[in-house]
Amino acid sequence: xxxxxxxxxxxxxxxxxxxxxxxxxxxxxxxxxxxxxxxxxxxxxxxxxxxxxxxxxxxxxxxxxxxxxxxxxxxxxxxxxxxxxxxxxxxxxxxxxxxxxxxxxxxxxxxxxxxxxxxxxxxxxxxxxxxxxxxxxxxxxxxxxxxxxxxxxxxxxxxxxxxxxxxxxxxxxxxxxxxxxxxxxxxxxxxxxxxxxxxxxxxxxxxxxxxxxxxxxxxxxxxxxxxxxxxxxxxxx
Amino acid sequence: xxxxxxxxxxxxxxxxxxxxxxxxxxxxxxxxxxxxxxxxxxxxxxxxxxxxxxxxxxxxxxxxxxxxxxxxxxxxxxxxxxxxxxxxxxxxxxxxxxxxxxxxxxxxxxxxxxxxxxxxxxxxxxxxxxxxxxxxxxxxxxxxxxxxxxxxxxxxxxxxxxxxxxxxxxxxxxxxxxxxxxxxxxxxxxxxxxxxxxxxxxxxxxxxxxxxxxxxxxxxxxxx
Numbered sequence: 397x398x399x400x401x402x403x404x405x406x407x408x409x410x411x412x413x414x415x416x417x418x419x420x421x422x423x424x425x426x427x428x429x430x431x432x433x434x435x436x437x438x439x440x441x442x443x444x445x446x447x448x449x450x451x452x453x454x455x456x457x458x459x460x461x462x463x464x465x466x467x468x469x470x471x472x473x474x475x476x477x478x479x480x481x482x483x484x485x486x487x488x489x490x491x492x493x494x495x496x497x498x499x500x501x502x503x504x505x506x507x508x509x510x511x512x513x514x515x516x517x518x519x520x521x522x523x524x525x526x527x528x529x530x531x532x533x534x535x536x537x538x539x540x541x542x543x544x545x546x547x548x549x550x551x552x553x554x555x556x557x558x559x560x561x562x563x564x565x566x567x568x569x570x571x572x573x574x575x576x577x578x579x580x581x582x583x584x585x586x587x588x589x590x591x592x593x594x595x596x597x598x599x600x601x602x603x604x605x606x607x608x609x610x611x612x613x614x615x616x617x618x619x620x621x622x623x624x625x626x627x628x629x630x631x632x633x
Numbered sequence: 634x635x636x637x638x639x640x641x642x643x644x645x646x647x648x649x650x651x652x653x654x655x656x657x658x659x660x661x662x663x664x665x666x667x668x669x670x671x672x673x674x675x676x677x678x679x680x681x682x683x684x685x686x687x688x689x690x691x692x693x694x695x696x697x698x699x700x701x702x703x704x705x706x707x708x709x710x711x712x713x714x715x716x717x718x719x720x721x722x723x724x725x726x727x728x729x730x731x732x733x734x735x736x737x738x739x740x741x742x743x744x745x746x747x748x749x750x751x752x753x754x755x756x757x758x759x760x761x762x763x764x765x766x767x768x769x770x771x772x773x774x775x776x777x778x779x780x781x782x783x784x785x786x787x788x789x790x791x792x793x794x795x796x797x798x799x800x801x802x803x804x805x806x807x808x809x810x811x812x813x814x815x816x817x818x819x820x821x822x823x824x825x826x827x828x829x830x831x832x833x834x835x836x837x838x839x840x841x842x843x844x845x846x847x848x849x850x851x852x853x854x855x856x857x
Contacts, residue, residue: 460853508808515805523802526792536788539850540802543784546846547806554809554835558816 403599407592414582414589422582434492436582440590441484442510447591448478448598449517449545456541459534465609468534471541472524473601475517477594482514505555512551516544636731639724643732644739650709651740658740661702665748668694669755683756688818691752692811696778699741700800703782706733707790717857726855727848730783734847737779745771763821766828770821773836774814777843781806784847787854810839 418436425432451474459467489507490500501507520541527533575583651657672690676682710716719729749771753760760767785802789795817832847854 460850512805512808519802519805523788523792523798526794526798528793529791532791535853535856536791539853540785540788542850543781543806543843543846546842547809550809550835550839550842554812557831557835558812 400599403596407589407596410585410589410592414586417582417585421578423576423578428496431492431495434488436586437590438485438488438492439583440587441481441488443587444591444594445478445481445485445510445513448474448481448594449513449548451598452478452517452520452541453545456538456545459538460542465534466606468538469602469605469609471534471538472521472605473598475520475541476601477598479514479517479521480597481590481594482510482517485510486514503555505552505558508555509548509552513548516547520544634724634728636725636728639722639728640731640735643719643729644735647732647736648739651736657702657705658743661698661740661744662747664701665694665698665744666751668697669748669752673755678756680757684758684822685819687752687756687758688815688822691749691818692774692814694748695741695745695774696804696807696811697800698744699778699782700803701796702740702744703737703779703786703803704789704796704799706737706783706786708786708795711790716855720855720857725851727851729855730787730847730851733786734779734783737783738775741775741779742772745775758822763826766826767818767821769828770814770817770833770836773833773840774810774817776840777810777836778807780840780843780847784843784850784854809835813839 414436418433422433422436424430452471455467455471455474458464459471493502494500520537523540524533524537527536669690672678672686672694676686678686707716710719716729720726749760749767752758782799782803785799785806789799789802792798813832813835817829817836820827820829820832
């Protein structure tokens, strides 16, 4: 309990500090000026998304291997949190692209890949909602999740070969790339903050799924006791 | 019984079932023709434009027709709980999946066999010199479509609204296949037709990745 409160306070403090750092500490960018500051939340939201979807993949594989319902709860928690991070990225991206590139959207490799990723994980959540049998729901959605994750590199490679406009990786892109040292420090803080918030939300979602599961079990227990009650009454009476 | 033999017997069963009525095959072909016809009304293309947009049209028609055709593949078994009978047979789950994949591959190829020449005639695309290369591209694309489609048909058979769900699950996953197949077909429809190695490799890669994944995960798809 104290751990949960402490982690929440830490994540909230970190995200407030990240906002302050992105707006006031990070130096002004030479050509894009204040617009560029969206970068400090755009890139971290993608990093958080990839962390969340990796959690989904690990949870899916672990579920099929162990059949422990805990992994299924982790899978759905990761998918929902990842879709939220993906949505933040897909909203901040066009907001940044419009003034800088002059267009909201372009069918470039990274943009297309994340858009398809977003669709795939929404389909994962949709599929879960449409299967009634809980065991089947966990197993089949895990299989779909693994297929979706395997598709990501293929989508990326095919779009990369097809066309690309997005800036080449700035931070680890070889010669000529690189960030101002203050900028990279702010980016690091923002990434830690967004990933931290993502983890807190994910754990909460996991807890919610566990409680839901426990509640369902209790309901079944209550129903079976009600059904047994007349028999017990007859025995005693 | 070993897997290839079991798969061959199940393939024969699927073919016998289908050729009693031929309803799946004829509906798929007609649906493909409808898409090809609607394209002409929607875009009114010239001969040069059909060459430019034709490959995309052709693959969109195949993917849509395929996502509808693959739906009954597992759903059909549920009417009389015949999948339970297959599960009880002393054969591997992959044999059940493979038999259905092969059957769907044959149905889809037969539909393409009708649709591609009709498309060539309606849009004035000559295919005389490229027959074998075109068959290779079509086959690689169709393998990817039927492998993933059969797996997702096994998934969606257990869900509500499965007719709507299957295209929803299948089409986003098929994006790399669509890009690869359209680009490889487009390279064949140009003035100097050539087999684009890069896109053929991508198609083959897609097929291998998902065939391997379905082989590894087939037990979870077929289990009770």
